[in-house]
Amino acid sequence: MAVIETEHRVSETTDRIEIHSHHHPRLVHHFESMEQQREAGTLGMWWFLLTEIMFFGGMFLAYTIYRHLYFDAFAAGSNVLSIWWGAFNTAVLIASSLTMALAVYHAQMGNSKKIVFFLLFTVVLGLVFLRVKYIEYSDKFEEHVFPAGDFRWPLAEHPTAPSNVGQLLTMFIGIPPAGHTAEAPQQALPANIDTKYSDKSPYLGISGAIPEEVSKMGMAGHVRMYFWLYFVMTGFHALHMIIGIGILLVLAFQAWKGKFSKEYHSYIELTGLYWHFVDIVWIFLFPLLYLVDRHL
Amino acid sequence: MSEHIVSKKTYYTIFFALLVGTALTVAAAFVNLHNFNIVVALLIAAVKATLVILFFMHIKYSTRLTKLWVAVGFIWLFIMLSITLTDYLSRAWLVYKP
Numbered sequence: 001m002a003v004i005e006t007e008h009r010v011s012e013t014t015d016r017i018e019i020h021s022h023h024h025p026r027l028v029h030h031f032e033s034m035e036q037q038r039e040a041g042t043l044g045m046w047w048f049l050l051t052e053i054m055f056f057g058g059m060f061l062a063y064t065i066y067r068h069l070y071f072d073a074f075a076a077g078s079n080v081l082s083i084w085w086g087a088f089n090t091a092v093l094i095a096s097s098l099t100m101a102l103a104v105y106h107a108q109m110g111n112s113k114k115i116v117f118f119l120l121f122t123v124v125l126g127l128v129f130l131r132v133k134y135i136e137y138s139d140k141f142e143e144h145v146f147p148a149g150d151f152r153w154p155l156a157e158h159p160t161a162p163s164n165v166g167q168l169l170t171m172f173i174g175i176p177p178a179g180h181t182a183e184a185p186q187q188a189l190p191a192n193i194d195t196k197y198s199d200k201s202p203y204l205g206i207s208g209a210i211p212e213e214v215s216k217m218g219m220a221g222h223v224r225m226y227f228w229l230y231f232v233m234t235g236f237h238a239l240h241m242i243i244g245i246g247i248l249l250v251l252a253f254q255a256w257k258g259k260f261s262k263e264y265h266s267y268i269e270l271t272g273l274y275w276h277f278v279d280i281v282w283i284f285l286f287p288l289l290y291l292v293d294r295h296l
Numbered sequence: 297m298s299e300h301i302v303s304k305k306t307y308y309t310i311f312f313a314l315l316v317g318t319a320l321t322v323a324a325a326f327v328n329l330h331n332f333n334i335v336v337a338l339l340i341a342a343v344k345a346t347l348v349i350l351f352f353m354h355i356k357y358s359t360r361l362t363k364l365w366v367a368v369g370f371i372w373l374f375i376m377l378s379i380t381l382t383d384y385l386s387r388a389w390l391v392y393k394p
Contacts, residue, residue: 087322094315
């Protein structure tokens with residue numbers, strides 16, 4: 001027995017020495033081949049994406065329940081948002097998914113310059129998306145529908161939404177449309193404000209309300225719940241985009257330095273998976289938040 | 297290298313299909329389909345998400361293990377949504393007593 005064991009050990013060592021000279025320098029030793037390594041990386045990334053699906057899924061669940069309970073409030077809140085900005089942002093994100101996929105394509109081709117170009121193109125489109133989100137959020141603050149602080153319902157300010165492509169482009173670069181002042185005019189407060197839960201009150205100065213209290217709040221409170229969901233869901237989505245943009249910039253720098261090749265470009269593929277996932281979340285967010293009862 | 301490389305033409309076709317889907321979603325929102333508006337919107341969104349997953353994320357060309365992995369994740373989400381809804385959708389049932 002001992003003799004056989006020794007022989008086995010010797011041949012194992014010889015095999016190991018030979019293996020070292022035959023594999024890709026980036027192959028990690030607990031994998032048998034680059035293909036297996038790649039698949040393990042893909043599965044690992046998807047495992048993370050499944051946790052992200054459950055993370056956003058919880059918020060989608062909250063949205064589903066409250067929309068089921070308070071549909072009218074959701075319809076009213078949704079109509080405050082601008083379809084122009086929402087549809088434009090959806091198109092921008094879908095385009096960024098295309099540029100990301102093309103970056104992966106060029107990684108598979110081993111063309112470093114084109115990898116850098118498409119990664120940066122994706123970053124630019126992501127920044128365009130975030131710029132629009134900034135405009136939308138600012139508008140919501142001006143309209144007093146940000147749910148914390150000075151929330152007012154019925155709508156005190158008229159929505160400052162673009163109504164055609166020209167206005168969309170000028171507002172994108174910061175020029176307000178004609179007839180709209182940059183500063184929100186000061187609203188005179190009604191003499192007899194009721195600050196408890198009431199439909200008649202434009203004010204709803206509460207915080208930390210428990211679910212039973214939400215049901216007693218009437219329209220104003222339910223619309224406020226809609227805007228909580230709007231800001232938290234799009235806010236987390238925007239946070240994911242900011243993180244993604246950071247990763248893309250690092251990858252672009254590494255690609256410029258020539259780190260990636262036809263055989264080894266996992267980081268780009270896996271970042272692509274992350275970026276497409278963020279796109280999918282928005283694909284669901286857009287109709288659920290922006291298109292509730294728009295046919296009125 | 298047995299990686300399947302998706303052609304640029306496929307990517308552009310899917311991109312165009314996604315844009316068409318977005319336009320459809322917006323157009324359908326302006327038609328009064330009563331309770332079906334949400335169904336149509338979610339159906340189109342699901343088709344768009346499927347296209348992104350299959351082609352942009354290369355799942356169509358992946359191993360069966362990867363495909364199963366992805367499907368299971370969405371099934372898990374579906375479990376959370378459906379079982380919670382069995383609670384909320386049945387709450388009104390207790391109100392009426394003959």
